[in-house]
Amino acid sequence: MTSAPIEIRSAPHVQSAKTVETIMRNVVYSLLPICAFYVFQYGISALASIAVVTGACLLTERFFVRTGTQAGRLSDYSAVITGLLLALTLPPGFPLWMGAVAGIVAIALGKALFGGIGFNVFNPALIGRAFVQAAFPTAIATYTPSFLPGRFTEFIPSTLAWPLMIPADATAWLKAKNLDALAGATPLAKWKFDGVLVNADELLTSLSGNMAVGPSPLLILLCGAYLASRRYMDWRIPLAVLGSAALTAWLLFAFDPARYPNPFFMLFSGGLILGAVYMATDMATSPVTPKGMWVYGALIGLLTVVIRYYSGLPEGVMYAILIANAASPLIEKITQPVPFGRGVLDRVKKRATYPLNPGYISREEASAVTPKKRFLPNKPKK
Amino acid sequence: MKLVSYFRGEAFQRGVHPPSCKLTAERRIRRLPFPDRVTVPLSQHIGKVPRAIVRVGQEVVRGQPIARSDEWLSVPHHAPLSGVVEFIGLRPGMRGPWVESIVIRAHAGATQEDLWGRPRDLSQATGQDILQAIWDTGMVGLGGAAFPTHAKLSVPKQAKVHTLVVNGCECEPYLTCDHRVMIEHAADLITGIRYAMRATGAVRSIIGVEDNKPDAVLVLRQAIADAHAAGVTEEIHVEAVPTKYPQGSEKMLIMALFGAEMPAGGLPIALGMVVSNVGTLAALGKLLPLGQGLTERVVTVTGPGVAKPGDYRVILGTPLKFVLDYAGAPAVDAMDARQVILGGPMMGQAIASLDVPITKGVSGVLVFRREDMLARESRQTYPCIKCGECVESCPMGLNPSTLGMLAAKREYDLMGEQYYLGDCFECGCCTYVCPSNIPLVQQFRVAKQILREKAA
Numbered sequence: 001m002t003s004a005p006i007e008i009r010s011a012p013h014v015q016s017a018k019t020v021e022t023i024m025r026n027v028v029y030s031l032l033p034i035c036a037f038y039v040f041q042y043g044i045s046a047l048a049s050i051a052v053v054t055g056a057c058l059l060t061e062r063f064f065v066r067t068g069t070q071a072g073r074l075s076d077y078s079a080v081i082t083g084l085l086l087a088l089t090l091p092p093g094f095p096l097w098m099g100a101v102a103g104i105v106a107i108a109l110g111k112a113l114f115g116g117i118g119f120n121v122f123n124p125a126l127i128g129r130a131f132v133q134a135a136f137p138t139a140i141a142t143y144t145p146s147f148l149p150g151r152f153t154e155f156i157p158s159t160l161a162w163p164l165m166i167p168a169d170a171t172a173w174l175k176a177k178n179l180d181a182l183a184g185a186t187p188l189a190k191w192k193f194d195g196v197l198v199n200a201d202e203l204l205t206s207l208s209g210n211m212a213v214g215p216s217p218l219l220i221l222l223c224g225a226y227l228a229s230r231r232y233m234d235w236r237i238p239l240a241v242l243g244s245a246a247l248t249a250w251l252l253f254a255f256d257p258a259r260y261p262n263p264f265f266m267l268f269s270g271g272l273i274l275g276a277v278y279m280a281t282d283m284a285t286s287p288v289t290p291k292g293m294w295v296y297g298a299l300i301g302l303l304t305v306v307i308r309y310y311s312g313l314p315e316g317v318m319y320a321i322l323i324a325n326a327a328s329p330l331i332e333k334i335t336q337p338v339p340f341g342r343g344v345l346d347r348v349k350k351r352a353t354y355p356l357n358p359g360y361i362s363r364e365e366a367s368a369v370t371p372k373k374r375f376l377p378n379k380p381k382k
Numbered sequence: 383m384k385l386v387s388y389f390r391g392e393a394f395q396r397g398v399h400p401p402s403c404k405l406t407a408e409r410r411i412r413r414l415p416f417p418d419r420v421t422v423p424l425s426q427h428i429g430k431v432p433r434a435i436v437r438v439g440q441e442v443v444r445g446q447p448i449a450r451s452d453e454w455l456s457v458p459h460h461a462p463l464s465g466v467v468e469f470i471g472l473r474p475g476m477r478g479p480w481v482e483s484i485v486i487r488a489h490a491g492a493t494q495e496d497l498w499g500r501p502r503d504l505s506q507a508t509g510q511d512i513l514q515a516i517w518d519t520g521m522v523g524l525g526g527a528a529f530p531t532h533a534k535l536s537v538p539k540q541a542k543v544h545t546l547v548v549n550g551c552e553c554e555p556y557l558t559c560d561h562r563v564m565i566e567h568a569a570d571l572i573t574g575i576r577y578a579m580r581a582t583g584a585v586r587s588i589i590g591v592e593d594n595k596p597d598a599v600l601v602l603r604q605a606i607a608d609a610h611a612a613g614v615t616e617e618i619h620v621e622a623v624p625t626k627y628p629q630g631s632e633k634m635l636i637m638a639l640f641g642a643e644m645p646a647g648g649l650p651i652a653l654g655m656v657v658s659n660v661g662t663l664a665a666l667g668k669l670l671p672l673g674q675g676l677t678e679r680v681v682t683v684t685g686p687g688v689a690k691p692g693d694y695r696v697i698l699g700t701p702l703k704f705v706l707d708y709a710g711a712p713a714v715d716a717m718d719a720r721q722v723i724l725g726g727p728m729m730g731q732a733i734a735s736l737d738v739p740i741t742k743g744v745s746g747v748l749v750f751r752r753e754d755m756l757a758r759e760s761r762q763t764y765p766c767i768k769c770g771e772c773v774e775s776c777p778m779g780l781n782p783s784t785l786g787m788l789a790a791k792r793e794y795d796l797m798g799e800q801y802y803l804g805d806c807f808e809c810g811c812c813t814y815v816c817p818s819n820i821p822l823v824q825q826f827r828v829a830k831q832i833l834r835e836k837a838a
Contacts, residue, residue, distance in 0.1 A: 005719040007755065008734050010824040012810030013727040013748070014400055014555065018771070020764045020817045076764070118765035118818070234770060288770040288783045332784075339779045339802045340633060341646035353621055356640050356653060358544055358586055 020117070023283075024077035026232045030223040031084045031278070038215045041206065042092035042144070043151025045159045052096045054083030056103025064112035078117050082106055085125040085278055088214060089271055089318070090132070091143045093156030097163035098136050102128040122325045123282045126318050133318070139167055143186050145210035148177060186212045188270045188314040191261055200264030217273035224277035233281050236290065240297020241276035241304075242267060248305040260309065272304060275317035285325040292328075292335035299331075300324045394637040397626045397777045398811045400728065402594060405684050406558045406691045411566055413695045414708055416494055420462050420699030421473050422448065423483045426741040427522040428529045429455030434484055440467045445498035445675050447520075448484055457520045457530045459484075460675030462697040464492040474735045476724055476744075483739075486699070500673035504577065512581040512670075519669045520676045520742075525549065525560070525630070525659035526725055528743030531666070534658060535581045541651050546584040547639065548575060550591040550598065550660040551623065551630040554726025557746045559680040560660050562693045564591065564598040567664045568605035574667030576616050582656050586617040589660065590635050593622040627728060628809040632657040634777055646805055661745070681740055683709040687720055687749030696740050702747065703736040711749045721755055723748040728810045764818035772812035772822065778805045782812035782822050789825035798833045806830070 039047045061079035086106050090099060106128025114120045133140050144156050158167035187198040202208045206216035227233035249266035267273070280286065280300050287296050300320045307316025425431040432451035436442060442461040450458035465488040475481035488494070504512060513532045521531040537543050548571075552560040564571060575587050591599050602620045609618075623629060623638040633644045635657065642653055650657050665676060677697055684691040689710025696705060702722065706712065713736065723730040724744050740747075772782035780802055788797045797803040803826060812822045 006732075006734060006736070007719045007721045008732045009721065010821055010827070011723075011725075011727075011729050011731065011808075012814050012823065013721065013723055013730065013732065013750065014814065015758060015761075015819070016398070016400070016815050018815070018817045019761060019819070020767060021762075023767075023769065023817055073762070076762075116765070118767040283767045283769045286768070288768050288773050289781065290770075290773065293770075336781055336784075336801070337773060337779045339646060339805050340637075340777065341643045341648070341805070342779075342802070343643065353623075353639050353641075354545075354588060354619075356642050 041146040045156040050087040053087040053099045053103045056100040057083035060107035093158040095161035102132040105131040143212035192314040203268035236293040237297040238276040244298035244301030287332040417704045421739040422699040443497040445496045462677040524661035546587040547657040548589040553630040559682045570667035571664040574663030592625040594625040682746040685749040687751040721750040771815040775811040
């Protein structure tokens with residue numbers, strides 16, 4: 001036999017260029033500006049926190065991939081996303097060793113336990129955060145204001161706590177910088193416990209004053225818009241989350257403006273924007289069906305507002321997303337798409353190029369073929 | 383998504399846009415030389431397999447019937463070459479197993495004209511007469527499905543057809559044979575459409591052409607205007623539909639032209655329509671008046687591994703090796719592995735042997751070199767990350783993500799009963815977009831086969 005060997009494969013023989021790696025890599029790219037802004041806000045403490053948490057995630061991932069416990073591999077960038085997102089949800093002065101614990105737990109309990117990429121039921125970053133919130137309730141509630149002088153030369157004192165040691169109290173350190181203790185509270189905590197409301201436009205950019213806030217919601221929305229426009233992320237979920245949160249908050253605000261803050265404060269405070277754009281859209285933990293995405297997003301928005309208003313916690317995005325993650329398979333099951341030709345069959349698109357039945361076939365004849373409902377008057381063609 | 387589709391002006395929901403790669407759209411159809419030996423498989427179409435009516439050693443002339451069956455869903459075959467029947471028996475087939483074939487050796491000096499034919503006057507013929515004439519030509523759908531054309535055009539007694547939809551979409555990347563036929567054989571196509579309209583009783587005919595072939599639309603419009611000027615009374619339109627895969631599916635084309643969803647599991651006839659491919663009708667328009675049989679077809683020979691890509695008029699039964707040698711894709715010693723596909727890249731069949739002949743249903747021969755396949759091979763397969771791309775691309779509105787997971791767990795019954803596996807027509811969109819590189823269509827094919835075997 002002299003002819004060259006032939007290989008056999010199953011159709012289709014061409015594939016689109018989008019792979020798991022390109023999706024994950026683009027999400028990482030879109031997170032980089034946000035991380036840079038975060039470092040700009042909080043200086044080297046934030047940088048160290050991002051590096052340590054991401055490093056912990058990558059090392060844990062490598063361990064489980066090497067031991068064969070989980071699918072996927074290190075180069076798929078998914079652990080980087082988990083690490084970056086986890087670091088962005090932690091307070092900037094969070095002790096580094098606690099950050100490392102959060103990273104390890106995120107990958108080990110949030111991802112490897114279920115079998116790796118694609119199999120996780122809950123968002124791994126939020127599993128990590130939920131763990132440290134339960135384990136270190138004081139440290140995770142200790143925020144420091146942004147744009148402190150000298151933030152690029154000195155660490156926030158709590159950052160460098162020794163492993164298994166209680167971090168140093170930042171109050172005295174803040175006093176030295178002529179800031180009161182209240183400056184260290186997040187806008188949500190200020191509103192919940194002190195009744196002080198921060199303007200929504202200040203929250204939107206995160207640029208004004210020494211507020212204890214995360215990266216600018218505006219920047220996150222822009223990065224999210226990039227991802228959605230390149231179709232690396234589904235646009236429905238953020239829209240559903242924000243829409244439902246805004247609607248719920250607006251209804252309550254309209255009901256009692258004195259008791260509830262305005263919906264804009266709800267949208268731009270805390271981690272709602274980051275959660276809506278980057279956490280809720282985690283592919284593995286959200287429904288695949290378009291209708292399901294709307295339901296899932298709406299559930300997150302509603303739960304966030306309810307938890308913020310009616311629970312002991314100032315922030316509710318994390319638990320809202322985790323609860324919706326758990327509900328996601330159920331949502332998917334009840335929102336299966338209707339296959340082509342199995343829906344409402346009598347519905348004919350109005351802008352069809354041709355009428356289904358030409359008008360010069362008489363109605364009597366046409367009804368012999370198809371039900372009368374399908375009859376459309378003959379539109380003259382331009 | 384509906385809203386997005388609306389603003390984009392897309393004709394049907396979902397679907398994909400693979401790179402079109404129509405390398406041969408500008409080249410004229412050329413005739414491939416006759417090989418010295420052809421292999422005509424008896425089973426070239428859907429339906430009953432006809433039996434040989436020639437014997438070994440018998441001399442045949444080009445165009446003479448060599449196989450036929452009295453079954454309704456079956457068509458005769460005609461000798462593609464003047465020569466001697468050399469062998470009747472098993473030869474390699476495109477699906478793998480060897481199939482019963484007739485091998486004809488050409489007479490060295492034969493002119494290879496179509497010598498056999500029964501010209502008939504069809505100007506007064508009834509629909510039944512035309513269907514019989516179509517049966518005599520041995521015509522099957524040349525778009526790829528190879529369904530006997532007379533069966534497709536015959537209308538059941540209780541039904542009535544008002545529209546003949548002519549499918550000129552050619553949505554598969556690389557393929558251009560229908561495109562070239564529309565441009566070069568527009569007059570034959572119109573003749574064929576008129577016969578088909580008379581056979582079905584349709585009062586109008588609409589040619590749907592994807593808008594990446596504007597030249598074909600213009601040529602056809604001109605040809606129709608010429609025909610009307612010459613006294614043709616039938617109503618024939620040409621419509622450009624937005625390019626999108628898989629528009630060539632009759633359900634999608636009807637959606638694009640009429641905005642109507644064909645009921646699941648139904649035929650276009652439920653909406654009073656019959657759909658046929660342009661290549662088929664153009665061949666009918668040429669063969670019917672002459673009363674000749676189908677002995678050749680236009681095949682797109684293309685792909686990165688072909689030096690002289692083009693649309694070739696190939697006689698049926700020509701071995702693939704001969705076609706590839708002529709088109710500049712010869713198999714050489716010590717050559718790297720390559721992939722040869724019959725049909726388009728989305729739904730075509732990769733074949734295992736170059737001894738396979740061109741049959742009536744082969745619309746293209748696609749050759750990928752080793753380096754073209756490397757990109758695909760080096761791709762890592764991941765578990766499903768539930769990105770939802772497949773759900774957004776399935777033209778049938780299924781959930782390939784869940785179906786794929788069920789297939790991995792061998793829950794075939796559940797796939798068929800609750801997730802409408804039977805609606806899948808294996809267009810390949812889900813596998814095309816899958817970032818995790820999961821062979822979804824392959825899993826579905828296996829699942830369907832298992833369900834079929836269970837039902838039997």
